[in-house]
Every structure is written in C-alpha cells, then in structure tokens.
Amino acid sequence: xxxxxxxxxxxxxxxxxxxxxxxxxxxxxxxxxxxxxxxxxxxxxxxxxxxxxxxxxxxxxxxxxxxxxxxxxxxxxxxxxxxxxxxxxxxxxxxxxxxxxxxxxxxxxxxxxxxxxxxxxxxxxxxxxxxxxxxxxxxxxxxxxxxxxxxxxxxxxxxxxxxxxxxxxxxxxxxxxxxxxxxxxxxxxxxxxxxxxxxxxxxxxxxxxxxxxxxxxxxxxxxxxxxxxxxxxxxxxxxxxxxxxxxxxxxxxxxxxxxxxxxxxxxxxxxxxxxxxxxxxxxxxxxxxxxxxxxxxxxxxxxxxxxxx
Amino acid sequence: xxxxxxxxxxxxxxxxxxxxxxxxxxxxxxxxxxxxxxxxxxxxxxxxxxxxxxxxxxxxxxxxxxxxxxxxxxxxxxxxxxxxxxxxxxxxxxxxxxxxxxxxxxxxxxxxxxxxxxxxxxxxxxxxxxxxxxxxxxxxxxxxxxxxxxxxxxxxxxxxxxxxxxxxxxxxxxxxxxxxxxxxxxxxxxxxxxxxxxxxxxxxxxxxxxxxxxxxxxxxxxxxxxxxxxxxxxxx
Ligand code: SF4
Ligand code: SF4
Numbered sequence: 353x354x355x356x357x358x359x360x361x362x363x364x365x366x367x368x369x370x371x372x373x374x375x376x377x378x379x380x381x382x383x384x385x386x387x388x389x390x391x392x393x394x395x396x397x398x399x400x401x402x403x404x405x406x407x408x409x410x411x412x413x414x415x416x417x418x419x420x421x422x423x424x425x426x427x428x429x430x431x432x433x434x435x436x437x438x439x440x441x442x443x444x445x446x447x448x449x450x451x452x453x454x455x456x457x458x459x460x461x462x463x464x465x466x467x468x469x470x471x472x473x474x475x476x477x478x479x480x481x482x483x484x485x486x487x488x489x490x491x492x493x494x495x496x497x498x499x500x501x502x503x504x505x506x507x508x509x510x511x512x513x514x515x516x517x518x519x520x521x522x523x524x525x526x527x528x529x530x531x532x533x534x535x536x537x538x539x540x541x542x543x544x545x546x547x548x549x550x551x552x553x554x555x556x557x558x559x560x561x562x563x564x565x566x567x568x569x570x571x572x573x574x575x576x577x578x579x580x581x582x583x584x585x586x587x588x589x590x591x592x593x594x595x596x597x598x599x600x601x602x603x604x605x606x607x608x609x610x611x612x613x614x615x616x617x618x619x620x621x622x623x624x625x626x627x628x629x630x631x632x633x634x635x636x637x638x639x640x641x642x643x644x645x646x647x648x649x650x651x652x653x654x655x656x657x658x659x660x661x
Numbered sequence: 662x663x664x665x666x667x668x669x670x671x672x673x674x675x676x677x678x679x680x681x682x683x684x685x686x687x688x689x690x691x692x693x694x695x696x697x698x699x700x701x702x703x704x705x706x707x708x709x710x711x712x713x714x715x716x717x718x719x720x721x722x723x724x725x726x727x728x729x730x731x732x733x734x735x736x737x738x739x740x741x742x743x744x745x746x747x748x749x750x751x752x753x754x755x756x757x758x759x760x761x762x763x764x765x766x767x768x769x770x771x772x773x774x775x776x777x778x779x780x781x782x783x784x785x786x787x788x789x790x791x792x793x794x795x796x797x798x799x800x801x802x803x804x805x806x807x808x809x810x811x812x813x814x815x816x817x818x819x820x821x822x823x824x825x826x827x828x829x830x831x832x833x834x835x836x837x838x839x840x841x842x843x844x845x846x847x848x849x850x851x852x853x854x855x856x857x858x859x860x861x862x863x864x865x866x867x868x869x870x871x872x873x874x875x876x877x878x879x880x881x882x883x884x885x886x887x888x889x890x891x892x893x894x895x896x897x
Contacts, residue, residue, distance in 0.1 A: 374790045384820075389815075406791075411790060413757060414777075414779065415761060421839040471836055474836075475829050533745075565735070575706045576702050576737075579705070609797075643813070
C-alpha cells in the first residue's frame with residue numbers, strides 16, 4: 353500500500369527540472385518524449401538544461417570513479433535545478449537513488465559539502481541541497497486524479513504486469529512512496545488507465561542487470577533474468593511495465609539474446625511507466641517510440657490496434 | 662585459498678570505518694539472521710555468495726577472505742538486502758567500499774578495467790554513460806537508426822551535453838583523481854562483435870586473467886565461500 357503521508361508531501365509544482373536518463377535518451381527515446389509530454393498534459397511544465405550530464409552512478413558503482421569524484425558530479429547536476437529554484441524529476445531508479453543518497457550524504461556532512469563546494473565554486477556554481485528529487489512514477493501517482501481526467505486512450509482489455517525495480521523500492525526503503533515488499537501504486541495507475549493487472553510470481557525479483565554483472569558476469573545476469581522472464585511468460589501479459597530504463601533495457605534486450613542463444617521464444621513487450629501513461633493520455637504513436645523496442649514488437653502493434661492508434 | 666592466522670586483523674573493522682567514509686558503520690549490529698541472503702538475487706544464481714558471511718568476516722576481521730574472494734564481485738547492487746534487513750544495514754555500500762579495499766590489495770582490476778571504457782569514451786567525452794552505439798548487430802537490424810526514432814518522437818536526433826557541462830565534469834574528474842586513476846589502468850579494449858576476429862572471439866569465451874592491468878599487477882581471486890554456483894557449474 354502506498355504511504356499516503358509521503359505521497360501528499362510531493363508538491364504539484366508548476367514547473368519541474370527534467371533530469372534525463374542515459375539509457376532513456378540513447379536506447380529508448382520514447383521514455384524521454386512521453387515523460388516530457390505527459391507531465392505537460394498533467395499541468396507540470398518540464399524544464400530542460402543541456403548542461404545536465406549522466407548522474408554518474410554507473411561509473412561510481414563500476415568503481416572507476418571514487419566517491420570523491422561522484423559527489424561533485426551529483427552536486428553539479430542538482431545545482432542546475434537549484435539555480436532555477438526547482439525540484440528535480442528523474443526517469444530512472446538509478447538516478448533517483450544516486451542523486452538522493454549522495455545528496456543526502458552531502459547535506460548531512462558539512463565537511464564533505466564544504467569541500468564539494470570548493471570545487472563547485474571554481475566553476476561558478478554552488479550546491480545548497482535545496483532541490484528535492486522525485487521519480488516520475490511518484491509524480492504520476494501524485495497526479496493520478498489529473499491522469500484519470502485526461503485518459504484519451506483507455507487500455508481496455510490490455511493485460512499489464514509490473515516490475516518496480518530494485519533501486520527505487522529497495523534503496524529507498526524509507527524514502528520511497530510505497531512498501532518495498534508489496535508495492536501497489538503502479539497497479540493503481542494501470543487500473544486508472546483502464547488496464548487489467550496480471551500478477552506473476554517473480555514480481556519483486558531483480559531484473560538481473562546486476563549493475564555491472566551484465567558486462568562482467570554475463571552468465572549470472574542472464575540466468576537471473578531468465579528466471580524472471582519465465583515467470584512473466586507464465587502470466588502472459590500484453591505489456592510489462594518498468595519504471596527504470598536500465599531494467600527496461602535488460603528485460604527487453606535479454607529476451608532477444610535468450611531467443612538467439614537457446615532458441616527460446618520470449619516475446620513480451622516491455623515499456624516504461626512514462627510510455628504507459630503517454631499511451632493512456634493519447635499521445636501520438638511516434639511519440640511513444642515503440643520502434644526502439646526489441647522484444648514483442650508484433651504484440652505491441654496488436655495492442656495499439658486494439659486500443660486505437 | 663588457504664587462510665593463515667596472519668591474514669586476520671582484529672582491528673580491521675575499526676580501522677576500516679573511517680576509511681569507508683561512514684558507509685560501513687553499524688555492521689556490529691548484524692543479527693546474522695540471514696534475511697539478506699535469503700532474498701539475494703546474486704545468491705540465487707551463485708549459492709556460495711552470502712552477504713551474511715561477508716558481514717561476519719568484516720566484524721571478525723577476517724579480511725583476507727573477503728577481499729580475495731570472487732564472491733565480492735558478484736553482488737548485483739540491488740539493495741534487496743537493505744530493504745529486508747531488520748537492522749537497516751546498507752550492505753551494497755559495504756560491497757562498494759570492500760571493492761575499493763580489494764583493489765588496493767590488487768584484486769578485481771580486470772573487472773574494473775572492462776568498465777573503465779564507459780567512463781572514458783562515454784561519460785567524460787559525451788557526458789552520457791550509455792551511448793547510442795550497439796554492440797549487438799541483431800539489435801541494429803531490429804530497430805534501425807535510433808536518431809530517426811528520436812526525431813519522429815519530436816526530440817533532437819542526438820542528445821548533446823553542452824560544452825560547459827562537458828568541461829565541468831572533466832574538471833571534476835581531473836581534480837578528484839579519477840582521470841589519473843583511469844590513466845593508471847590504461848585504456849580499454851572493448852570487443853565489438855562485428856569487427857571481432859577469431860582470436861578475439863576465442864578470448865571472449867575463455868577470458869584469461871590478465872596478470873597486469875595497465876601498470877597494476879593483479880592477483881587471482883578465489884571462491885572463498887564455497888563451491889561456485891550457477892547453472893553451468895551444477896551441470897558440469
Ligand atoms: S538481514 Fe541484516 S541483520 Fe540479518 S544477517 Fe543480513 S545484514 Fe545481518
Ligand atoms: S545488493 Fe548485493 S548482497 Fe544485497 S541482495 Fe542485492 S545482490 Fe545480494
């Protein structure tokens with residue numbers, strides 16, 4: 353059950369700083385365009401800046417950047433939102449935890465913050481720690497009444513399964529808007545859009561990317577993802593909803609790799625919550641950018657045929 | 662690995678705490694309940710991987726066992742252990758700090774080197790860690806040109822980070838020692854399936870351990886927590 357006290361703390365701002373994600377921009381652009389357009393329809397104007405970079409989470413947890421290198425990178429990205437006096441909205445679970453966690457760390461360690469600011473001052477910036485970071489799924493849940501009012505393309509008869517992703521609920525044990533073991537807010541959003549929720553056994557399991565395991569320990573990673581995909585296939589949803597582009601890329605791409613390696617036939621379309629909301633709010637099909645998706649392309653087309661293009 | 666008495670360090674935990682910038686505090690509170698291991702995805706595919714045992718070894722000072730283990734590098738960083746831990750022990754941060762400590766002792770560099778390319782070629786050069794480049798030709802065949810899809814979605818054909826942004830993250834990297842670290846381990850050689858020759862393809866499957874990564878001598882890691890797991894091992 354969502355923690356309603358947390359949800360009501362999320363503001364409904366007029367503007368929000370739109371923090372883009374690497375995977376979303378370069379692999380699944382639909383996430384970026386749908387996130388942007390949906391927020392606009394819901395009355396929150398996204399504000400962009402081309403000075404934002406990657407959150408730095410990947411290079412940090414790959415042990416290439418020590419925390420001394422990633423703290424200033426986080427501070428720099430957050431300071432962009434602070435300059436505009438806005439809160440930040442992210443598309444990715446990784447960005448969410450990383451910006452939140454390291455931001456929190458700096459806010460509570462004056463020394464670290466001071467040394468980070470020394471570096472920031474050299475480039476004419478300052479980190480104050482005033483910008484809150486919200487995940488776009490949180491924003492959607494906060495704006496669910498507005499979503500209900502704006503449904504243009506109801507997902508009637510579409511079977512939808514969810515995958516929340518570890519770095520939001522796991523890493524945000526006390527900061528996320530839902531319980532880590534039995535989250536339901538995405539299901540609620542699906543029902544608002546008129547879809548049918550299908551449960552499956554491995555719902556709370558990790559997608560298997562394992563951060564760097566997909567590169568360094570590919571066998572472990574694929575084995576885990578296959579376990580998850582088997583369970584998904586059993587429930588046979590029309591769409592599998594994720595809220596993290598990294599999970600998205602893993603669950604989407606590994607299906608093809610397993611089909612190729614083992615002659616399996618995994619064909620479940622994976623889409624991001626921003627794309628699902630965009631779908632429900634009636635965004636034009638090119639904006640959804642399903643062309644960038646790899647698995648279950650035919651099934652995606654069938655879904656579009658059924659609910660209207 | 663054969664453990665020796667001198668590998669133990671009773672004060673290790675206390676010494677490690679400040680080095681780890683407060684990220685490994687409160688390990689002594691661990692109840693050894695095993696909840697973390699019970700739901701761990703890495704443990705599900707590698708039964709010898711066991712966060713509970715790693716925490717025990719940290720507190721007891723059995724550092725050699727932790728630092729020289731293969732298991733240390735098998736964590737998925739999923740935070741599942743933190744989410745179920747009754748004592749709120751944030752184990753993924755432990756792993757993160759342990760890996761730095763292990764590198765200090767000469768372990769795990771080959772893994773880090775493999776990842777360095779993302780920092781060098783993408784993060785620092787383009788500001789975006791995941792590039793549009795596809796290593797898998799089948800993906801390209803399926804989706805075609807990503808910039809076309811971006812344009813159809815109403816986005817610029819390529820996401821660009823401004824020059825100022827790039828200059829700033831490079832400056833951060835230089836000042837914080839990240840650049841010199843990357844120079845130390847040398848550039849990377851990420852294989853591309855399309856241009857890969859037979860010799861490389863063979864290496865891709867067998868992946869021998871390089872004895873040196875850049876200027877750093879690497880050491881062999883061991884399965885210190887039991888038999889390696891995974892389907893491949895179960896069948897072998
Ligand atoms: S769940 Fe927490 S208390 Fe229990 S063994 Fe794991 S780290 Fe220790
Ligand atoms: S973060 Fe690592 S140790 Fe914790 S549950 Fe995930 S894989 Fe296991």
